[in-house]
Amino acid sequence: xxxxxSDNSIGLYVHIPFCLRKCRYCDFLSFECxxxxxxxxxxxxxxxxxxxxxxxxxxKIVDSIYIGGGTPSILAAEDMKRIMDGIKDNFTxxxxxxxxxxxxxxxxDEQKLETYLESGINRISIGTxxxxxTILNLLxxxxxxxxxxxxxxxxxxxGFKNINVDMMFGIPGQTSKMWRDSxxxxxxxxxxxxxxxxxxIEEGTPFYKMMEKGTLEPAPDxxxxxxYHDAISMLQQAGYNHYEISNVSLPGYESRHNLKYWSYRxxxxxxxxxxxxxxxxxxxxxxxxxxxxxxxxAGLPPxxxxxxxxxxxxxxxxxxxxxxxRKTGGFDIRDFEDTFGTDFFDVYDPAIIxxxxxxxxxNGFVMKLTEKGLDVSNKVMAEFV
Amino acid sequence: xxxxxxxxxxxxxxxxxxxxxSTLADRMIEKTGTVSQRDMRDQYLDNMELERERGITIKLxxxxxxxxxxxxxxxIFNLIDTPGHVDFTYEVxxxxxxxxxxxxxxxxxxxxxxxTLANVYLAMDEDLEIMPVLNKIDLPSARPxxxxxxxxxxxGVDASDAPLVSAKEGTGIEELLEEIVAKIPAPNGDENDxxxxxxxxxxxxxxxxxxxxxxxxxxxxxEGDVIRLMNTNKKYEVTEVGVYSPGPVECKSLxxxxxGYICASIKHVADARVGDTITLDSDPADEPLxxxxxxxxxxxxxxxxxxxxxxxxxxxxxxxxxVNDAAFHFEPETSTALGYGFRCGFLGLLHMxxxxxxxxxxxxxxxxxxxxxxxxxxxxxxGTVLMVQNPSNLPNPMEIDHIEEPMVKADIMVPxxxxxxxxxxxxxxxxxxxxxxxxxxxRVNLHYEMPLNEVIYDFFDALKSKTRGYGSLDYEFIRYEPxxxxxxxxxxxxxxxxxxxxxxxxxxxxxxGRFVCEKLKEIIPMHQFEVPIQASIGQKIIARExxxxxxxxxxxxxxxxxxxxxxxxxxKQKEGKKRMRQFGTVEVPQEAFTAVLKYDDNK
Numbered sequence: 008x009x010x011x012x013s014d015n016s017i018g019l020y021v022h023i024p025f026c027l028r029k030c031r032y033c034d035f036l037s038f039e040c041x042x043x044x045x046x047x048x049x050x051x052x053x054x055x056x057x058x059x060x061x062x063x064x065x066x067k068i069v070d071s072i073y074i075g076g077g078t079p080s081i082l083a084a085e086d087m088k089r090i091m092d093g094i095k096d097n098f099t100x101x102x103x104x105x106x107x108x109x110x111x112x113x114x115x116d117e118q119k120l121e122t123y124l125e126s127g128i129n130r131i132s133i134g135t136x137x138x139x140x141t142i143l144n145l146l147x148x149x150x151x152x153x154x155x156x157x158x159x160x161x162x163x164x165x166g167f168k169n170i171n172v173d174m175m176f177g178i179p180g181q182t183s184k185m186w187r188d189s190x191x192x193x194x195x196x197x198x199x200x201x202x203x204x205x206x207x208i209e210e211g212t213p214f215y216k217m218m219e220k221g222t223l224e225p226a227p228d229x230x231x232x233x234x235y236h237d238a239i240s241m242l243q244q245a246g247y248n249h250y251e252i253s254n255v256s257l258p259g260y261e262s263r264h265n266l267k268y269w270s271y272r273x274x275x276x277x278x279x280x281x282x283x284x285x286x287x288x289x290x291x292x293x294x295x296x297x298x299x300x301x302x303x304x305a306g307l308p309p310x311x312x313x314x315x316x317x318x319x320x321x322x323x324x325x326x327x328x329x330x331x332x333r334k335t336g337g338f339d340i341r342d343f344e345d346t347f348g349t350d351f352f353d354v355y356d357p358a359i360i361x362x363x364x365x366x367x368x369x370n371g372f373v374m375k376l377t378e379k380g381l382d383v384s385n386k387v388m389a390e391f392v
Numbered sequence: 393x394x395x396x397x398x399x400x401x402x403x404x405x406x407x408x409x410x411x412x413x414s415t416l417a418d419r420m421i422e423k424t425g426t427v428s429q430r431d432m433r434d435q436y437l438d439n440m441e442l443e444r445e446r447g448i449t450i451k452l453x454x455x456x457x458x459x460x461x462x463x464x465x466x467x468i469f470n471l472i473d474t475p476g477h478v479d480f481t482y483e484v485x486x487x488x489x490x491x492x493x494x495x496x497x498x499x500x501x502x503x504x505x506x507x508t509l510a511n512v513y514l515a516m517d518e519d520l521e522i523m524p525v526l527n528k529i530d531l532p533s534a535r536p537x538x539x540x541x542x543x544x545x546x547x548g549v550d551a552s553d554a555p556l557v558s559a560k561e562g563t564g565i566e567e568l569l570e571e572i573v574a575k576i577p578a579p580n581g582d583e584n585d586x587x588x589x590x591x592x593x594x595x596x597x598x599x600x601x602x603x604x605x606x607x608x609x610x611x612x613x614x615e616g617d618v619i620r621l622m623n624t625n626k627k628y629e630v631t632e633v634g635v636y637s638p639g640p641v642e643c644k645s646l647x648x649x650x651x652g653y654i655c656a657s658i659k660h661v662a663d664a665r666v667g668d669t670i671t672l673d674s675d676p677a678d679e680p681l682x683x684x685x686x687x688x689x690x691x692x693x694x695x696x697x698x699x700x701x702x703x704x705x706x707x708x709x710x711x712x713x714x715v716n717d718a719a720f721h722f723e724p725e726t727s728t729a730l731g732y733g734f735r736c737g738f739l740g741l742l743h744m745x746x747x748x749x750x751x752x753x754x755x756x757x758x759x760x761x762x763x764x765x766x767x768x769x770x771x772x773x774x775g776t777v778l779m780v781q782n783p784s785n786l787p788n789p790m791e792i793d794h795i796e797e798p799m800v801k802a803d804i805m806v807p808x809x810x811x812x813x814x815x816x817x818x819x820x821x822x823x824x825x826x827x828x829x830x831x832x833x834x835r836v837n838l839h840y841e842m843p844l845n846e847v848i849y850d851f852f853d854a855l856k857s858k859t860r861g862y863g864s865l866d867y868e869f870i871r872y873e874p875x876x877x878x879x880x881x882x883x884x885x886x887x888x889x890x891x892x893x894x895x896x897x898x899x900x901x902x903x904x905g906r907f908v909c910e911k912l913k914e915i916i917p918m919h920q921f922e923v924p925i926q927a928s929i930g931q932k933i934i935a936r937e938x939x940x941x942x943x944x945x946x947x948x949x950x951x952x953x954x955x956x957x958x959x960x961x962x963x964k965q966k967e968g969k970k971r972m973r974q975f976g977t978v979e980v981p982q983e984a985f986t987a988v989l990k991y992d993d994n995k
Contacts, residue, residue, distance in 0.1 A: 268953045282954045316956050383945040389966040
């Protein structure tokens with residue numbers, strides 16, 4: 008029997024909150040872990056969550072899976088395969104689903120990648136960030152330039168036909184030339200998909216402390232934006248399609264899972280700290296790994312009351328709009344009206360469009376950010392929440 | 393003398409802020425059993441939340457207490473509270489006029505302060521018996537002997553047997569109450585004479601209308617009497633008389649020598665002005681009590697509804713406050729930058745701050761206040777005279793012959809080590825020293841003449857900051873003097889924002905202009921374009937700063953579908969925007985208006 012995906016299909020997000028070492032800018036939910044037994048135990052817990060979760064949402068068809076972290080490739084290949092089997096045993100996974108795993112260049116080897124492919128994973132996202140060893144060292148990454156190059160080559164050799172490479176800019180000390188060189192290197196390797204991240208120095212990270220002490224000077228906004236626009240035009244020239252604020256791909260390789268977040272589609276998060284939007288509910292698994300393990304042990308969904316969001320219809324409308332605007336193609340206000348059963352301009356004052364002139368544009372029914380609007384997307388989005 | 397009057401004592405407590413007046417009053421109330429210990433809360437008389445918080449008394453409270461003396465008699469004590477700040481001198485003087493004596497509380501660790509002195513002089517003007525008391529005697533740093541000498545030296549009252557008390561610990565209160573019986577004279581007056589009663593305060597009650605606090609000097613007043621207010625010449629029928637102990641207790645009548653309240657269905661506090669004399673319409677007194685004057689606002693500022701706040705709500709709140717505060721008045725005005733609002737007059741800067749805080753707290757309103765201004769006397773070339781309290785109303789410079797500004801006499805009392813820095817800040821503010829005297833070996837009283845405009849700006853903050861809080865200030869208006877003042881305008885992105893305009897002395901224009909531009913640069917967030925901030929006098933730009941443009945306002949990563957984190961971030965951004973005021977294309981946070989007025993220590 009073939010199972011095809013539809014507009015109602017959901018995405019699954021699986022979180023692996025462990026890393027070889029924590030990068031200096033990272034404020035994601037992730038912990039340094041070298042204890043193989045602990046990692047194995049965690050995989051077991053995930054498997055149990057998968058089965059309890061399925062019982063809650065038995066009719067949902069899955070058409071994208073994203074295994075993110077942390078560093079998912081830190082798990083033993085066998086454990087990863089068991090997780091994949093667990094998903095397939097419980098959920099109905101559509102044919103041709105997009106199944107991505109994030110990998111750190113330092114933890115990749117050919118054998119692991121082959122196991123991934125065997126288990127059904129068909130897309131790999133490599134956390135390269137840069138092809139400049141000085142920058143990688145500053146970021147506190149566990150890999151250098153050679154690891155980065157090797158990882159992509161290895162993935163190709165192993166047979167991955169859909170590869171994403173993460174690239175980061177706006178890094179202190181990074182010059183425009185360094186950034187363009189890294190990008191050239193990246194384009195040369197021709198991954199199907201590239202994610203572009205502007206470094207955000209978040210509170211609580213070592214970078215933040217360094218910035219407060221004055222030992223780290225954040226890149227000026229002007230430089231950051233220059234790098235962004237440089238990158239977009241270089242990538243477009245190389246044939247990449249700029250389909251979302253920070254993502255480009257070769258035609259046809261837009262990330263299905265990523266687009267779910269921006270197209271008001273449902274997704275279910277597994278593992279600590281993972282967010283879900285499903286059946287009209289929004290909630291987040293507990294961020295404490297310990298509590299998570301306790302919940303799972305007791306056979307309960309690992310969600311605390313305070314992590315359940317109670318959004319009003321108006322809140323949801325705001326989410327629809329600001330996520331929709333993340334896509335460079337914007338969104339169709341008729342989709343908005345179909346979803347909520349109200350006129351878009353009954354909810355939002357048409358004057359917003361005039362007020363945001365130059366940042367937002369309407370073509371027929373499609374509303375989207377202008378190129379200038381992409382730089383100050385928050386300002387525009389804040390108008391709609 | 394009628395027998396009942398022998399057992400009445402009418403007195404006030406005068407003290408400097410923080411010298412413990414309110415705590416002492418509490419102890420007296422407690423000791424005389426006026427309020428049961430259980431109902432006692434700190435500082436009973438300061439019943440506005442704001443008063444308790446700031447530790448100052450704004451509105452008067454009066455309390456009747458019954459004290460059983462060692463001599464076997466019961467005495468009625470009427471404690472008439474006085475507001476403790478320089479802005480309320482007139483109200484203090486009227487409260488004192490209702491008394492025969494004043495308990496002068498002096499902090500045994502601090503000694504006599506400028507304001508204590510100012511109030512003592514007011515009490516002397518009213519010919520009161522002044523009874524010194526040394527408070528905070530429990531503190532190790534108390535130096536009662538020195539402070540006694542200081543009182544005798546500075547004030548000239550005998551302080552040798554001044555009671556030593558600790559209001560905090562409750563020691564010495566009994567002795568103090570006995571001293572009041574012994575020292576403070578019983579009231580005079582004739583209950584059979586024509587009615588003469590002094591209004592020393594009033595407040596608005598939703599059910600009773602205006603409640604007048606009064607001291608009866610002659611005659612008697614009771615429910616049903618038709619009274620006449622001699623200065624405003626208005627008539628009302630008395631609906632209730634009573635006393636406060638400390639809650640209202642109705643009584644049959646109030647007679648000469650007594651203190652109590654009268655209700656007469658009066659609609660506005662402004663109709664029952666402090667200092668006015670109440671008499672009977674059917675049998676009026678020949679002349680009113682002396683000392684009445686209509687209070688004059690000294691400081692003006694604009695009050696505007698903040699973004700999202702309704703004009704009507706602000707108007708309602710101002711009306712309610714006015715009903716209770718005869719010294720405060722307002723009228724509608726408009727500003728190009730801020731829209732519809734109100735021009736408000738206050739006794740002084742503190743009075744203004746209190747009103748604004750009450751608007752925010754009691755009425756939960758968010759308002760913008762513009763730079764406070766004094767009233768300038770503008771003499772035009774055609775000889776006409778204009779009183780201007782709003783910088784926007786200043787006529788074209790071509791039409792102005794000259795401008796006069798109000799001057800005050802300022803008495804500043806400081807420990808001598810701070811004299812140098814005080815002279816410096818007075819000089820910076822165009823003060824002229826009249827003379828300086830040593831009150832004691834360590835304390836100095838500096839007499840200055842200063843433009844009021846400098847005093848209301850940041851003088852008090854500067855004084856406190858330079859003297860670590862030890863300096864005290866008292867000032868009063870003396871006269872108008874010609875002065876070279878100019879209108880300083882602020883332009884944002886080349887457009888004038890009238891709400892920032894101010895009148896300053898020529899010599900200060902450059903530094904003030906620079907200061908405001910720098911402050912605004914710190915406060916105004918980055919826009920998508922550069923925002924020039926300029927200060928100008930007429931067409932001439934005298935200072936400039938630039939808020940650079942931002943280019944980036946994005947969160948690139950939306951981790952694992954965590955939409956709610958992003959939503960919260962956007963909401964915060966939106967919330968921040970709400971507190972912004974749009975001027976042309978420029979967004980200005982509301983705190984900008986107050987920030988440009990703040991004293992800057994590093995200046």
